[in-house]
Amino acid sequence: xxxxxxxxxxxxxxxxxxxxxxxxxxxxxxxxxxxxxxxxxxxxxxxxxxxxxxxxxxxxxxxxxxxxxxxxxxxxxxxxxxxxxxxxxxxxxxxxxxxxxxxxxxxxxxxxxxxxxxxxxxxxxxxxxxxxxxxxxxxxxxxxxxxxxxxxxxxxxxxxxxxxxxxxxxxxxxxxxxxxxxxxxxxxxxxxxxxxxxxxxxxxxxxxxxxxxxxxxxxxxxxxxxxxxxxxxxxxxxxxxxxxxxxxxxxxxxxxxxxxxxxxxxxxxxxxxxxxxxxxxx
Numbered sequence: 444x445x446x447x448x449x450x451x452x453x454x455x456x457x458x459x460x461x462x463x464x465x466x467x468x469x470x471x472x473x474x475x476x477x478x479x480x481x482x483x484x485x486x487x488x489x490x491x492x493x494x495x496x497x498x499x500x501x502x503x504x505x506x507x508x509x510x511x512x513x514x515x516x517x518x519x520x521x522x523x524x525x526x527x528x529x530x531x532x533x534x535x536x537x538x539x540x541x542x543x544x545x546x547x548x549x550x551x552x553x554x555x556x557x558x559x560x561x562x563x564x565x566x567x568x569x570x571x572x573x574x575x576x577x578x579x580x581x582x583x584x585x586x587x588x589x590x591x592x593x594x595x596x597x598x599x600x601x602x603x604x605x606x607x608x609x610x611x612x613x614x615x616x617x618x619x620x621x622x623x624x625x626x627x628x629x630x631x632x633x634x635x636x637x638x639x640x641x642x643x644x645x646x647x648x649x650x651x652x653x654x655x656x657x658x659x660x661x662x663x664x665x666x667x668x669x670x671x672x673x674x675x676x677x678x679x680x681x682x683x684x685x686x687x688x689x690x691x692x693x694x695x696x697x698x699x700x701x702x703x704x705x706x707x708x709x710x711x712x713x714x715x716x717x718x719x720x721x722x723x724x725x
Contacts, residue, residue: 468527469498474510479702483518484550484695485543486511487702492539492681492709497530511544519546531555532635540571540686541704545694553694561634566699568690571630571640572618572706574683574713575649576661578626583616586643590636599656600638602646611636613643621717622724624667625652629687641682652713654682668720675716679709 451457477489488507495502498509511528512519519526529545531554545551557567589608593601612633619627626649630640641657644650650658653676665673690701706714 469506469508469512470504471513471516472504472509473513474505474507476510476514479541479704480700484547484693485545485554486515487541487543487689487700489704490534490539490542490686491707492537495536496533496542507542507544515546529554531558534686535638535641535682535684537681538571538684538686539707539710541689541702542686543689543691547695550694554691557691557694558635561632563633566692568688568701569632569635569686570688571632572685572687572710573628573630573640573644574652574710574717575626575628575644576624576652576658576664577649578620578623579615579617579628579647579649583614584647586613586615586647587611588643588646590639590642600636600642602642609636610634611639611643613640615644621721624664624720625717627714640684652676652683653679654684658682669716669723672713672716672720675713679713681709683710683713685710 477491478486479489480487490496490507495506496508498504498506508528508530512526515528517526519528529548529551531545531551532542534540534542543554545554557564560567562568588602588611589604590600590611591603591605591608593599595601614631614633615628617626618629621627628644628649630644632639638657641651641654645654645657650661652658665676668676685704685706687704687706688702690699692699705711
């Protein structure tokens with residue numbers, strides 16, 4: 444019997460399956476990391492699209508945390524003697540780019556303080572590159588729209604005026620445009636909410652190309668792409684969003700560190716296809 448609502452009758456037999464116990468802590472796994480910078484206190488990595496940051500329901504292995512546990516080994520410290528990497532910010536599974544992770548409690552505390560104020564004190568800098576549908580009428584602007592969990596789909600985020608909504612501010616600038624079909628936007632975060640850039644750009648009518656959650660209404664726009672560009676978008680298979688700049692004050696030494704990253708090959712291929720389309724139709 445598997446139906447949860449089925450009423451039991453006398454004589455019915457009920458079987459209970461107990462899954463095997465799993466370790467309470469994530470296990471170390473030998474997953475290759477693209478390391479940009481590392482010292483005794485922190486590590487900066489290039490997260491590839493498709494890599495989940497932290498173990499969760501449905502992703503209890505194969506995550507960035509599993510990889511960091513293997514890479515850092517005994518160099519990690521932790522509260523109560525439990526070794527763990529200090530995740531101070533996250534990228535969506537299908538978003539690529541730069542991430543910093545703390546290796547010590549002191550670094551974790553210092554980085555967390557910087558991310559808590561989202562750069563308003565001048566220490567933290569985060570910029571993303573996004574390929575968006577159509578070209579914003581204003582070359583640069585600010586999207587100030589509070590976000591909350593969608594009341595229709597708890598897996599999604601939505602612009603909201605509810606009491607539960609939290610302040611969310613994204614600054615954008617058109618970096619490059621491809622005719623009138625798409626544009627490369629540079630987005631700077633003043634807050635760090637879940638799916639913030641994706642939701643904000645969709646809110647102003649310019650969702651990220653390839654975004655399965657917030658760009659569905661623009662699926663017909665694919666017909667405006669050349670065959671080469673459509674193939675490049677299909678090959679991308681994810682939202683065209685990349686964490687391109689990460690700057691922060693080292694939480695131990697006080698030195699300012701800044702890193703830049705070019706979009707990976709799949710996103711570069713889409714950009715080149717859009718540039719070719721723009722040249723053909725100019």
